[in-house]
Amino acid sequence: MDVLYFAWVRERIGIPKERVETSAATVSDLVAELSAREDRYAAAFADISALRVALDQELSDFDAPLSGVREVAFFPPMTGG
């Protein structure tokens, strides 16, 4: 699946987008898997209460299952308007 990062999550991880091959069942599982990879992921995901997640461009939550999902995005709370 494609994993996208925005705002300071993008800056901490250092890339806007990557292709991830995973068998993670939920968003939380994916976060744990990425955090275990490298410090920059662990730093970005240190406090998931400060993060939001979208699955296929719809806001979702960290308990949500990933089956069938093609695009996951992580970002801080939105500040539009």
Added chain:
Amino acid sequence: MDVLYFAWVRERIGIPKERVETSAATVSDLVAELSAREDRYAAAFADISALRVALDQELSDFDAPLSGVREVAFFPPMTGG
């Protein structure tokens, strides 16, 4: 004092403005005095709950004293906006 009429009050009385010499103490007294004059006044003032009054261009009420007042205006509830 000058007495002004607006909207259907003006139409019923038939004039927009007139000079009235009166010793009426309050707005209600003035209304009684005018109503006694002619039917068109009586018709316009038949139901004062449907009317508003301004004294010197400030909204007021029918109990208000007239001493020192130079301009009295009668009109229906306003419908601006």
Added chain:
Amino acid sequence: MRIVVQEDPFDLGAEANAFAEGSAENGAIVTFTGVVRDLAGGDLDVMEIEHYPGMTERALTKIAQEAQARWSLGDVLVIHRHGRLSPGDRIMMVATAAPHRKDAFEAAEYLMDYLKSRAPFWKKEITRSGAEWVAAKDEDEDALTRW
């Protein structure tokens, strides 16, 4: 603060642009524009708006000053037309500028609520079947209890 009472049409876009120019301290700009609706179901030919010259400007100024006292506003604009208008014509507009959106919205609603029933304007609808003064609505009077 700018209060305008006029017979001529106004240009909503030009007024909105001019109002929004200026200080970068007001992050929020709200405009409300009132348009002559054809309430009589396609029958309305003309809307005549009568007003009380002198008192109108005083009343609008007082309403705008009260809004400035209640909310933190950078600027306030009120334009209201009188005379003969046609369906689709713009009757009036208010605009508020404020550092915060809540202030700009609330002040604009306050201006509208007071302008509806405390500024000396009276509307008359002229249709093919006759002319009728628009009656004040209870809901407009009730709207004032919010403030």
Added chain:
Amino acid sequence: MRIVVQEDPFDLGAEANAFAEGSAENGAIVTFTGVVRDLAGGDLDVMEIEHYPGMTERALTKIAQEAQARWSLGDVLVIHRHGRLSPGDRIMMVATAAPHRKDAFEAAEYLMDYLKSRAPFWKKEITRSGAEWVAAKDEDEDALTRW
């Protein structure tokens, strides 16, 4: 309904005039315009707005559709910019047209409340002393409980 996400500036006046054209059924037109404020006290050089292409349009469309479902609206407009903006620049606008003013006001406030914290935009302030992401405010999240 028109949803626009663009980098280029927009002309508030031209948009307001174009939006207000048309049906005489909508007596009430509300616009809200957001302006880049110099929050850092004269220090702000640039406001950078990042967004999530694709999701942004979807989220704004969903918010506008929900407003149309909740209120009796003739039309809805949302314009939001991204990229680099300067203090005083207009970031975004929403406009609502409705038969009644209460609907137009409430729908515009609803659009703003949701757009603030449910559309994927992120603001970064660049000042002489550095760059900082704007933190989401609790009050913006709290504003959603109203609806």
